[in-house]
Amino acid sequence: MSAVEAWVQAHRKILELSTGWSIGGKESSDDRLARVVEELGKQSEAR
Known part of the structure; x- marks a missing residue:
């Protein structure tokens, strides 16, 4: 999880x-x- 925390x-x-x-x-x-990820998937401009 620490790698994910650093990325965030x-x-x-x-x-x-x-x-x-x-x-x-x-x-x-x-x-x-x-x-x-769910929120970004809803946004066509984010994809």
């Missing part, structure tokens, strides 16, 4: 801009990442 932190701003959510330090749980 490195890409936090783009994730926030893409989803409209505030992404905190502990947002890299499986459930939260699944919701991010």
Whole structure:
């Protein structure tokens, strides 16, 4: 999970801009990442 946490932190701003959510330090749980992917999949311009 630590590799995912580092990736989320490195890409936090783009994730926030893409989803409209505030992404905190502990947002890299499986459930939260699944919701991010689901949200991005709904946006044709994000794909």
